Amino acid sequence: QVQLVESGGGLVQAGGSLRLSCAASGRTFSSYAMGWFRQAPGKDREFVAAISWGGGNTAYAEFVKGRFTISRDNPKNTVYLQMNSLKPEDTAVYYCGAKPGPITRVVGLWYADWGQGTQVTVSS
Numbered sequence: 001q002v003q004l005v006e007s008g009g010g011l012v013q014a015g016g017s018l019r020l021s022c023a024a025s026g027r028t029f030s031s032y033a034m035g036w037f038r039q040a041p042g043k044d045r046e047f048v049a050a051i052s053w054g055g056g057n058t059a060y061a062e063f064v065k066g067r068f069t070i071s072r073d074n075p076k077n078t079v080y081l082q083m084n085s086l087k088p089e090d091t092a093v094y095y096c097g098a099k100p101g102p103i104t105r106v107v108g109l110w111y112a113d114w115g116q117g118t119q120v121t122v123s124s
Contacts, residue, residue, distance in 0.1 A: 001026070001111070002024050002025065002026045002028065002029060002032060002098045002111065003024065003025040003026065003113075004022055004023070004024050004096050004097070004098060004112060004113055004116075005022065005023045005024075005116070006020060006021070006022050006094060006095060006096050006116060006117055006118040007020070007021050007022075007023070007118055008020040008021045008118060009093075009094060009117075009118030009119045009120045009121075010119075010120070010121070011121045011122075011123065012086055012120075012121070012122055012123070013122070013123050014086060014087055014088055014122055014123065014124050015085060015086065016086050016122070017082070017083060017084045017085075017086065018083045018086065018120060019080055019081065019082050019083070020036070020080065020081040020083065020094055020096075020118060020120070021078055021079075021080055022034070022036075022078065022079045022080075022081075022096030023077060023078050024077045024078070024079070024096075024098065025077065026077075029074065029077040029098075030053060030054075030074040031053055031100065032053055032098040032099060032100055033050060033051065033052050033053055033098070033099050033100070033101065033102065033103045034050065034051050034070075034072055034079040034096060034097070034098055035047065035048070035049065035050035035051070035070075035096065035097045035098075035099070035103065035110055036048040036049045036050070036070060036079075036081045036094060036095070036096055036097075037094070037095045037096075037097060037107055037110070037112065038090075038092035038093065038094045038095070038120075039092055039093050039095070039114075039117075040089075040091060040092040040093075043092075045095075045107050045114070046061065046107065047061055047105045047106075047107055048060070048061050048064055048068065048081070048094070049061065049064060049068055049069075049070040049081060050070065050103035050104070050105070051070045051071065051072050051079065051103065052102065052103055055071070055072050055074075057102075057103060058070055058103075059103050059105060061105070063089075064083075064090075067083065067084050067085045067086075068081060068082065068083050068084070069081070069082040069084075070082075079096055081094070081096075083120070086120075086122045087122060088122045088123065088124045089122075090120060090122050091120060091121050091122050092119075092120060093117040093118065093119050093120075094117055094118050094119075094120055095112045095113070095114060095116070095117040095118075096112065097110035097111055097112035098110065098111050098112070099111060
């Protein structure tokens with residue numbers, strides 16, 4: 001099983017940028033699709049972005065298209081989420097997840113440590 005540790009969150013003003021990282025352990029990292037998710041207080045967990053095992057296929061939620069970019073570095077067992085033009089509504093705890101097979105926007109099909117994550121706070 002893949003172990004995932006998110007980092008890179010913080011407090012930023014609206015319009016600013018952050019880059020989140022997710023370090024994965026396990027020799028099978030390169031065989032997993034990777035995804036980013038978020039959960040704001042009082043809201044359901046939601047899909048943000050995903051990338052296929054080889055990096056050739058990506059998917060984004062409509063509300064981040066053009067602002068966020070997902071990428072991965074398989075030799076470093078790390079997936080990134082570059083977040084630009086941040087808005088206050090992007091404030092949430094961000095989680096990364098992994099799954100074998102193709103990417104999907106269905107949150108329940110991903111493995112993640114929903115108890116950890118990294119906090120992103122965007123001030124107006």
